[in-house]
Amino acid sequence: MKQLTYIIFILFTLNIYSQTDEEVIKTIYTQSLTNGKSYDWLNHLSNQIGSRLSGSLGAEKAVAYTKEELEKLGLDKVWLQPVMVPRWVRGAKEFAFIETKPGKTTNVNICALGGSIATPALGLKANVVEVKSFEELEQLGKEKVEGKIVFYNRPMQADLIHTFEAYGGCVNQRYQGAVEAAKYGAVGVIVRSMNLRLDDLPHTGSMTYDDLPVERRIPSAAISTNDAELLSTMLALDDSVKFYFKQNCKQLADVQSYNVIGQITGSEYPNEYMVVGGHLDSWDLGDGSHDDGAGVVQSMDVLRLLKESGIKPKRSIRVVLFMNEENGLRGGNKYAEVAKQKGENHVFALESDSGGFTPRGFSFDCSDAAFSQVLSWQALFKPYLIHYFEKGGSGADVGPLKTDTNVLAGLRPDSQRYFDYHHASNDTFDAVNKRELELGAATMTALVYLFDKYGINPISNPEKIKN
Amino acid sequence: MKQLTYIIFILFTLNIYSQTDEEVIKTIYTQSLTNGKSYDWLNHLSNQIGSRLSGSLGAEKAVAYTKEELEKLGLDKVWLQPVMVPRWVRGAKEFAFIETKPGKTTNVNICALGGSIATPALGLKANVVEVKSFEELEQLGKEKVEGKIVFYNRPMQADLIHTFEAYGGCVNQRYQGAVEAAKYGAVGVIVRSMNLRLDDLPHTGSMTYDDLPVERRIPSAAISTNDAELLSTMLALDDSVKFYFKQNCKQLADVQSYNVIGQITGSEYPNEYMVVGGHLDSWDLGDGSHDDGAGVVQSMDVLRLLKESGIKPKRSIRVVLFMNEENGLRGGNKYAEVAKQKGENHVFALESDSGGFTPRGFSFDCSDAAFSQVLSWQALFKPYLIHYFEKGGSGADVGPLKTDTNVLAGLRPDSQRYFDYHHASNDTFDAVNKRELELGAATMTALVYLFDKYGINPISNPEKIKN
Structure with a gap:
C-alpha cells in the first residue's frame, strides 16, 4: 500500500x-479559488485573535497560531526566530473636543x-495653529506657535491614482510632526488622518521623537x-477656539517576540x-485584516498552494x-541580520503588505537585466488580469535583504x-473579499513558481532560463 | 464685461x-477625482429615491430627478423619451421553510x-428534487419530477477569473428554469442565488415563462x-424533506415610463x-447602487466632465x-427604434453596467480595423492603470444600436x-467606493474624448485619424 502511494506520488x-x-x-x-485556506486563516486571525500590536497578547497568540498552522502543512521546517520588540500601549480610549467658548x-x-506620550492626567487644552506643511510652521515661528497645539491638515492628494503616492506625500506630518512642532515650543x-475619505474614524500610525529629550516630547x-x-x-x-485632548498611552520596556518561519527545502x-x-x-x-493579516495568510498559502x-x-x-x-x-531587520550571519543566499523575496484587494501586479526592486527577465513572464499572468509589472519598491520587511544581484518584489493590489x-478601527475581516484575497495568494504563488523554475541571471542556473 | 467673458472663454x-x-x-x-458629481448624484438616487423597478414610484422619481440634474448642466438639449414598460410587483415579503417532519x-x-407568479394564497408545499442542469432534469423525467419543486443548485464556478463568465454559466437556471421544470409537471x-459568496441573501433577477399557458406557469x-x-x-x-414557500408577486398592466436623454450638440x-x-x-x-445607479451617474458625469x-x-x-x-x-429597444426611424447615425455607444468598481478597461464590439485604432489609444490609459482593452460585448441597452461600422463598448470594472x-438587498450606496466610481466616470470620459477627436475609420473624418 505504501508502495502504491509512492508510485502515485511519482506519477503526480x-x-x-x-x-x-x-x-x-x-x-x-x-486551487486558491476553490480550495484556498487564506480566508479561513484570516477569519481566525481577525475574529478569534484580533489586533496584534507588537508586545500584546494578540501578537503572542498570533505567533502561536500561525506556527501551529504552518506545522500542519507538512513543511520541511517550521521555527520561531526570537526578536525583541517595543511595547507601546494605548490605555483608556482618548477623548477630545473643540471649545469655542468656556463650556461650549x-x-x-x-x-x-x-x-506618542500621554497628555497630562487631566488632559491638555490650548489654542490651535493650523498648518499644511513644515515650511508654513517654520514661517510662523516660535512667536505664533509656542504654547499652542499644532494642527497639521494637509490632505492626501485625491488626484493621484496610486493612493500610496498620496500617502507618501502626507505621512511626514504624522511621523515627524511632533519633532518639528516641538522646535517652536508647541x-x-x-494630525489629519491619512484617509482619502471624509469619515469619522481616526487613523493611527507610528510617529517619532528622534532624539528629543523626554521633557520636550x-x-x-x-x-x-x-x-x-x-x-x-x-x-x-x-482662531481663538481651543482644543482639548486626553490620551493615556505609554511606552513600556521591550519584550521578547518572534518572527514565524516555515520552509520547504529546495x-x-x-x-x-x-x-x-x-x-x-x-x-x-x-483587527488588522488588510494590514497585514491579508499578507500573512496569503504568504502562508503560497507554500500550501505549491504543495x-x-x-x-x-x-x-x-x-x-x-x-x-x-x-x-x-x-x-532581525531576519536579514541572521541571514547575513549565516551567509544565507537570499535570491528573491516577495512581500504582500498593501491590503487584500484584487491583485493588479507586482513592483520589482532589481536590476534592469533581472527586470527584463521578469517581464518575459508577464504574458502568463494576463489571463488572471494581472497587468502591472513595474520597477519600484518591494516591502518594508524584506527591504533589508537587498543585495546587488537579488530580486525583491511587492504584490500590488x-x-x-x-x-x-x-x-483605523474599520480594518476588519468584513472589509476583505474572499476572492480578492485568494487571487492575491495565487498571483504570489505563480511568481514564486516561475522564479524557482527559471531563476534570474546571474544566479545559479542561467542555462535553464527560457525567454 | 460680456466681451471679456467671451475672450476668456475663447482663450480657455x-x-x-x-x-x-x-x-x-x-x-x-x-476633475473627476477632485470635483466629481457622480458620488453625490448616486447618494441622492440611492438614499433619497431608493430602488427603481420599472413602473414603480422610485423609477418615476428617478426619471424626474435625473432630468432635473441634467438640465442644470447647461447641455444643448434634455428630454424624455416615452416608453411603455412592464410592471411587476413583489407584494408582501416572501416566506419559506424546509420541513423535515410535520411541525419540524x-x-x-x-x-x-x-x-414570477405568486404561490397560492396559503403557500405551496411539496417534495423537492435537486438538479444541477436541465440535462439532469430531463433524465429524471416526468416520473420523478411531477408534483415536486425543482431545486436548481448549480453554483457559479469560482475558478473563473471573470465573474460575469461564471454568471453566464449559471443564469439559465434562473431565467429558463420554470419553463424547463414545467415540462415535467413540477x-x-x-434557484440557488447567482452569488459566488456563501451568505444569507437571496438574489432576484428576471425569469421567463416563454409562451407557457397561464395555467401551467x-x-x-x-x-x-x-x-x-x-x-x-x-x-x-x-430526500423526503418538504419545501414550503409563499410569495405574493404580481404582473400588472404595462405603464408609461421614459428614457432620460441629454445632449451636447457636435x-x-x-x-x-x-x-x-x-x-x-x-x-x-x-437600492441598485451598483446595478446600475453607478452607470447612470458616471454617464451623466461624462457630459459634465467634458464641459x-x-x-x-x-x-x-x-x-x-x-x-x-x-x-x-x-x-x-425603444431608443434604437427611434434612432432608426429618424435616420440618426450612431457611430459610438458606451455602456457602464457592471458596477461602480475600479475600472480595469473596456470591452469593444467592433471590427478588427476599428479595434486596432482603439488599441492605439491604450497607452494613454496606462497612467490610470487601465490595462484591459479586449474585443467582446458592450452592454444590453446599447446592443440594439449595433451596425456593421459603428463601435459599441462596455466599461469593464x-x-x-x-x-x-x-x-440583492445589499446593493446599496455604502457598497460603492467614491474613488472607484469617479475613476470609472473619468475613464469613460477619456474614451469619449478620444473617439470624438479622432473618430474611427470609416466614419466621417479619416484624414484626422492619427495613430
Missing part, C-alpha cells in the same frame, strides 16, 4: 513537470499616534478627516533562499511572518480602498 | 485644443424571481447560497451621435439613461465583488 510529480507553465499556473489559481464644546474623534500635535494624536474639516472651519471663523539548490512574507503585527484599533499543486521547488522557499513592521521593523481602512 | 477653449491628449486626459481624471421546520431566505422552482424563487447548501445537505440526508458633425449610458431602473431589493474640462465635442454626445433593462429591455451585491 512527473505529471506536474510535464505540464506547461500555463497549465501549472491555472492549477495554482484554481463639540466632541471630536481622535486617537493617539503610536509611540505643546501638542493633532509632546503628545500627538490623529483626528478623523470629518473632524479635521470641522476644526479647520471653526478656526477660520474664530531539491536542487537548497542553499538559495526565496522568501514570501507579510507582517504579523498590526495596529490596535481594528497542493504538486510543485517541488528546486530552491528553498520560506514563508516569513515578520513581527513589528508597524512600529520598529525589528522583525525585518488595487489601492483605491486601502486608506479607507489603513490603521 | 484654445488652451484645451493646444493641449496634448495626455494633458487633456489628466485634466479629466483630476427551518426557515430559509428566498425572494420571488422577477416576473409545481414550483427554487409555476412560481419561482431564488434561495440564498447558505440556504441552498443547507437544503442540499438536508436532501442528501433524507460642433462639426452634429449628425454623428455618440452615446454614453446606463440603466435607470433597478431591482427592488436594495468642465473645456472640451467642445465635434460630434453630438448623448447621455441616455435607459429604462427597464432589468425586466424587458424596453428602453434600449473589476468584477470580483459584483455578484456579492447583484440583485
